[in-house]
Ligand SMILES: Nc1nc2c(c(=O)[nH]1)N[C@@H](CN(C=O)c1ccc(C(=O)N[C@@H](CCC(=O)O)C(=O)O)cc1)CN2
């Protein structure tokens with residue numbers, strides 16, 4: 113049945129949908145084994161059958177640590193080969209990352225290491241960037257600082273605002289994510305527990321995609 117992918121989401125789930133579509137089109141030899149969210153109302157959850165959904169609001173737990181432990185147990189129970197953060201808006205604890213060490217990747221809406229964190233598009237515009245895009249990277253405890261697996265780049269258009277830019281970057285994310293997942297499903301890209309990554313070459317080179325003018 114291919115690569116077992118657990119997906120963590122907090123919102124719309126368009127990256128999740130891109131993966132579901134690629135699986136349906138047999139572009140990816142993979143299966144979604146669970147969708148996990150900190151937001152029970154997340155639209156992303158509605159994209160998969162109820163049997164694959166797990167969602168608990170953090171406020172349902174006495175502490176954030178208790179939430180993180182519940183999430184860790186729920187994800188471990190589906191035995192994923194890969195954990196994909198696709199619009200998951202929580203900083204994962206070291207407990208969770210240790211439990212899934214080396215198997216967690218994230219889609220980030222900027223060209224890391226530029227603009228880690230939130231509000232990336234406005235920050236790129238405010239900084240006068242002419243180029244922007246998306247990154248898929250391995251997740252480590254330090255926020256948005258893990259090894260880069262791929263970049264997808266676009267040129268910022270004159271007078272473009274953050275909303276318009278975000279929409280174009282989102283399309284870039286979808287393309288980049290599927291390309292990286294293709295590499296992982298085919299085995300040309302392997303994730304290593306030590307954070308090291310190889311793609312069969314002497315020195316790993318992150319995927320670089322141009323995704324729009
Ligand atoms: N330990 C890590 N956790 C996560 C990483 C990571 O690299 N290391 N990537 C993120 C995704 N992410 C950006 O791509 C991101 C998610 C959340 C935040 C953040 O500041 N969240 C706030 C609360 C947000 C809210 O109000 O719900 C927080 O957790 O306090 C920044 C960047 C996934 N997690």
Ligand SMILES: NCC(=O)N[C@@H]1O[C@H](COP(=O)([O-])[O-])[C@@H](O)[C@H]1O
Nearest residue numbers: 123124125126127198199219220221
């Ligand atoms: N720092 C995390 C972060 O900002 N993630 C971003 O949230 C959006 C989720 O969209 P989606 O729910 O439609 O996939 C995407 O743009 C993703 O890069």
